[in-house]
Amino acid sequence: MFEIDFRFNEPFELESGELLDEVRLRCTIYGKLNADKSNAVLVFHALTGSSRVGDWWNGVLCDGCALDTSELAFVCVNYLGSSYGSTSARSIKKKRRGDLPIVTTRDIVRANALLFEYLGIEKFRAVIGGSVGGMLALQFAVDYPELADEIISIAATPLSAMGLALNHIQRHAVRKGDIELARKIAVVSYKSPRQFDTRFARKPNRNGEDPGIGHEHRFDVGGYLDHHGEAFRERFEIESYELITKAMDLFDLTDVEIRKIRANVSLVGISSDWLFPASDVKSLRDRLVRLGINATYHQIDSDDGHDAFLSDVAEMSRVLREIIDDERKEPARHFFDASKGLELCRGGIRRAA
Amino acid sequence: MFEIDFRFNEPFELESGELLDEVRLRCTIYGKLNADKSNAVLVFHALTGSSRVGDWWNGVLCDGCALDTSELAFVCVNYLGSSYGSTSARSIKKKRRGDLPIVTTRDIVRANALLFEYLGIEKFRAVIGGSVGGMLALQFAVDYPELADEIISIAATPLSAMGLALNHIQRHAVRKGDIELARKIAVVSYKSPRQFDTRFARKPNRNGEDPGIGHEHRFDVGGYLDHHGEAFRERFEIESYELITKAMDLFDLTDVEIRKIRANVSLVGISSDWLFPASDVKSLRDRLVRLGINATYHQIDSDDGHDAFLSDVAEMSRVLREIIDDERKEPARHFFDASKGLELCRGGIRRAA
Numbered sequence: 001m002f003e004i005d006f007r008f009n010e011p012f013e014l015e016s017g018e019l020l021d022e023v024r025l026r027c028t029i030y031g032k033l034n035a036d037k038s039n040a041v042l043v044f045h046a047l048t049g050s051s052r053v054g055d056w057w058n059g060v061l062c063d064g065c066a067l068d069t070s071e072l073a074f075v076c077v078n079y080l081g082s083s084y085g086s087t088s089a090r091s092i093k094k095k096r097r098g099d100l101p102i103v104t105t106r107d108i109v110r111a112n113a114l115l116f117e118y119l120g121i122e123k124f125r126a127v128i129g130g131s132v133g134g135m136l137a138l139q140f141a142v143d144y145p146e147l148a149d150e151i152i153s154i155a156a157t158p159l160s161a162m163g164l165a166l167n168h169i170q171r172h173a174v175r176k177g178d179i180e181l182a183r184k185i186a187v188v189s190y191k192s193p194r195q196f197d198t199r200f201a202r203k204p205n206r207n208g209e210d211p212g213i214g215h216e217h218r219f220d221v222g223g224y225l226d227h228h229g230e231a232f233r234e235r236f237e238i239e240s241y242e243l244i245t246k247a248m249d250l251f252d253l254t255d256v257e258i259r260k261i262r263a264n265v266s267l268v269g270i271s272s273d274w275l276f277p278a279s280d281v282k283s284l285r286d287r288l289v290r291l292g293i294n295a296t297y298h299q300i301d302s303d304d305g306h307d308a309f310l311s312d313v314a315e316m317s318r319v320l321r322e323i324i325d326d327e328r329k330e331p332a333r334h335f336f337d338a339s340k341g342l343e344l345c346r347g348g349i350r351r352a353a
Numbered sequence: 354m355f356e357i358d359f360r361f362n363e364p365f366e367l368e369s370g371e372l373l374d375e376v377r378l379r380c381t382i383y384g385k386l387n388a389d390k391s392n393a394v395l396v397f398h399a400l401t402g403s404s405r406v407g408d409w410w411n412g413v414l415c416d417g418c419a420l421d422t423s424e425l426a427f428v429c430v431n432y433l434g435s436s437y438g439s440t441s442a443r444s445i446k447k448k449r450r451g452d453l454p455i456v457t458t459r460d461i462v463r464a465n466a467l468l469f470e471y472l473g474i475e476k477f478r479a480v481i482g483g484s485v486g487g488m489l490a491l492q493f494a495v496d497y498p499e500l501a502d503e504i505i506s507i508a509a510t511p512l513s514a515m516g517l518a519l520n521h522i523q524r525h526a527v528r529k530g531d532i533e534l535a536r537k538i539a540v541v542s543y544k545s546p547r548q549f550d551t552r553f554a555r556k557p558n559r560n561g562e563d564p565g566i567g568h569e570h571r572f573d574v575g576g577y578l579d580h581h582g583e584a585f586r587e588r589f590e591i592e593s594y595e596l597i598t599k600a601m602d603l604f605d606l607t608d609v610e611i612r613k614i615r616a617n618v619s620l621v622g623i624s625s626d627w628l629f630p631a632s633d634v635k636s637l638r639d640r641l642v643r644l645g646i647n648a649t650y651h652q653i654d655s656d657d658g659h660d661a662f663l664s665d666v667a668e669m670s671r672v673l674r675e676i677i678d679d680e681r682k683e684p685a686r687h688f689f690d691a692s693k694g695l696e697l698c699r700g701g702i703r704r705a706a
Contacts, residue, residue: 016566100568161549161574162541168575169537172582176531184522185538188515193630196514202605212603213369215453215595219602221514222521229525242568249572250565252555274627277546 001030001054005085008114012080018101020092026051026078026085027115030061031069040121041067042112042148043076044129044136046310047186047244048236050084051076059313066317066324072125079136080111081243089239103243105132105139105251113144123147126327127263130154130309131276132244135251138265142253145262150327152320154268154300154309157280158252166275167245179238180229187228192272192305196221258291265295266323273306298323354407356381358438361467365433371454373445376464379404379431379438383414384422386472393474394420395465395501396429397482397489399663400539400597401589403437404429412666419670419677425478432489433464434596442592456596458485458492458604466497476500479680480616481673483507483662484629485597488604491618495606498615503680505673507621507653507662510633511605519628520598532591533582540581545625545658549574611644618648619676626659651676 008023028051033040049056053076061067061074078086081103093100116122127148129137134156141151159167166189173181204210205223218226267285269278278299288295300315302308309316361376381404386393402409406429414420414427431439434456446453469475480501482490487509494504512520519542526534557563558576571579620638622631631652641648653668655661662669 102565102568158555160546161553161555161572162544162546164553164555164572165541165549165574165578168571168578169534169541172534172537173526176529176534178529181522181525181529181534184525188518188522191515193513193515193627196518200514200517202511202514202517212455215455215599218521219514219517221518225518225521246568274546 001028001052003028003051003085006115006118012111014101014107015104016102020087020101021095022087023080023111023114024085024087025080025111025115027075027119028052028054029073029075030054031071031073033073033119033121037120037122038125039072040119040124041072041074042124042127042137042140043067043074044112044127044133044140045076045079046129046131046133047241047248048232049133050082051078052084056310060316060320066320067128075115075119075121075124077112077115079108079244081108081240081247083237083240086111088237089243090237092243093239100239100243102250103247105136105247106143108247109136109139109143112140113147116147123149126150126152128152128154129156130268131156131306132248134268135248138253139251141261141263141265142257145260148263150323151261151263151265152268152323153265154316155270155273155276155281155306156267157276157284159249160277160280163275164249167249171242171245174238174241177238179236179241180226180233182241183232183236184225184229187225189275190305190307192274192303194272194303195305198303200224255291258288258293261288261293264327265293266298266326267295268298268300268309268319268323270300270302270304270306270308272303272308275306296323296326354381354383354405356404356438359468359471365464367454367460368457369455373440373454374448375440376433376467377438377440378433378464378468380428380468380472381405381407382426382428383407384424384426386426386474390473390475391478392425393472393477394425394427395477395480395490395493396420396427397465397480397486397493398429398432399482399484399486400594400601401585402486403435404431405437409663413669413673419673420481428468428472428474428477430465430468432461432597434461434593434600436590436593439464441590442596443590445596446592453592453596455603456600458489458600459496461600462489462492462496465493466500469500476502479503479505481505481507482509483621484509484659485601487621488601491606492604494614494616494618495610498613501616503676504614504616504618505621505676506618507669508623508626508629508634508659509620510629510637512602513630513633516628517602520602524595524598527591527594530591532589532594533579533586535594536585536589537578537582540578542628543658543660545627545656547625547656548658551656553577608644611641611646614641614646617680618646619651619679620648621651621653621662621672621676623653623655623657623659623661625656625661628659649676649679 006025012020012023063070078084081089127137134153137153170182200221203220205218209217269281285297302312359378365373365376416423431437434442480490487506490506523535553574556573558571562570622634638650655665
């Protein structure tokens with residue numbers, strides 16, 4: 001694994017028309033890019049993830065794993081707006097005296113694309129992501145149709161009204177300065193009722209509290225959520241939360257956009273996901289097929305809810321192998337048009353000093 | 354409809370052993386109690402409801418409705434701890450210099466029972482409630498087995514770990530003084546994804562906001578939730594929220610308790626409820642049957658989520674008629690033992706001045 005910090009010292013124009021005076025991006029690469037750079041796979045992380053795929057996809061990405069670093073090179077870029085090494089929402093807001101511009105999934109994908117010329121990658125074997133990462137994989141397929149053979153989008157669709165509602169109330173908490181509560185709401189939406197019942201049932205908090213004797217005494221699930229809230233406050237910036245959840249909200253695909261896709265698209269639903277229900281993922285697959293895209297549906301059968309793509313390593317790996325094996329049998333219909341590959345890297349590209 | 358304010362000027366001992374120096378209770382009665390008081394039905398309201406059943410069960414309770422006020426007299430008592438006319442959590446806390454005792458479903462049911470001697474009711478034809486009201490109907494069946502022939506408990510079970518988690522994060526908001534956010538989290542848990550999609554989809558807020566142009570611009574579902582939060586702040590006390598959600602948390606039934614039930618029990622699940630999933634209601638029915646209780650399961654088929662018992666008047670009415678018709682065919686196995694009826698009314702009972 002190696003890590004590169006890029007700094008683009010030229011203005012980056014957001015979709016909104018607003019300008020960022022520079023863009024810093026942290027990129028992590030697992031595995032070895034081969035001589036012609038034809039073994040690259042692009043990975044998009046989720047809302048609170050970093051470019052260190054090996055940290056959050058431990059067991060899914062490794063030598064001999066479903067995402068096999070002995071064969072392929074996995075490239076992941078921390079999002080524009082995230083706070084794990086790239087230009088963070090907090091730094092943007094500070095420079096603009098408190099004004100936080102809207103950053104869209106198109107902006108994030110385009111910021112990623114800035115790197116590819118530098119890295120010498122003309123095309124990705126696949127583009128993979130879960131949750132927001134899955135949205136970004138689809139956004140990439142639309143915006144850079146020639147740059148990937150295969151898209152694997154896991155547990156992602158444009159947000160439903162329930163998803164919009166959950167983001168809305170999380171931002172309500174965030175604006176009150178309470179990122180812990182935002183995280184707790186999010187964690188509840190990432191898990192399934194059955195999973196919680198199996199794990200916590202109605203047990204009192206494991207530290208010995210007794211819910212029956214006082215208002216401050218918690219059930220085990222309450223202690224678990226509080227722990228997650230506190231840990232999150234230490235590791236994530238409130239401005240990034242606001243920026244990325246807004247990007248999630250705005251992600252949507254028109255029919256015209258979908259028709260631009262040239263890659264094969266594998267959509268993965270999770271049986272117990274209620275934030276991005278499997279039925280919504282299936283409906284999106286049907287829509288893609290109606291619009292002429294080569295799209296397939298795969299399913300993670302797990303009680304782990306939305307988080308299953310991270311936590312249920314066995315099922316996630318099984319589904320990834322299923323998709324990869326399918327692809328080996330029937331490669332992408334569309335092939336790379338090299339003449340278009342490098343148009344993407346707009347603006348000057350300079351290596352970080 | 355008429356309303357009575359009671360004040361019990363003797364100490365009321367809570368299950369915790371703590372004493373309240375008085376108990377005020379507001380009681381609303383719809384329909385006319387007959388001469389021998391044998392046509393009374395007890396109704397328990399939900400978390401934020403009042404004793405005015407006609408307000409929140411409009412269309413379900415009226416002359417000629419499924420709950421027919423031309424035949425029966427419906428009695429509803431505002432909970433001990435609620436703030437719609439009874440001794441409120443705020444008033445309790447104030448008297449105790451900031452200390453809020455735990456009030457349980459047993460305490461609430463026992464406070465209700467204080468009234469029956471005064472009202473001259475020796476037995477209820479039925480005891481009905483939804484959500485927390487359904488928990489209380491079951492609690493009543495356990496604590497006063499001789500006082501009702503029929504129990505109808507709608508969308509209620511002991512809280513699952515997910516339910517406990519949702520109450521926990523709502524109280525996190527409440528303790529920060531943010532009852533609006535608590536309400537928004539609750540509203541999300543009371544609705545179904547399909548219902549939200551049908552009603553709001555990804556539409557921008559109806560007041561003309563455009564989510565794409567600014568962080569403050571909302572989707573329609575966001576505007577809806579904000580409206581509910583604001584309206585709730587005006588109408589509900591934060592201390593009552595804390596007290597009653599804690600009572601919900603603690604509601605649970607041991608096998609020994611369930612075996613005390615003598616009434617027929619009709620449990621009603623809602624197909625799209627994810628706070629109290631229909632499968633959990635069915636499991637509770639199975640458990641009751643295994644423990645020798647005459648329990649049946651009925652289902653509201655609705656996209657309205659947990660709230661369907663309030664909002665889907667047609668389905669709620671259909672199911673209530675189904676239960677009532679069944680009961681007419683096969684009346685309760687257990688009959689009232691008049692000698693025990695009045696033991697319940699512990700403590701002195703005095704009419705409000």
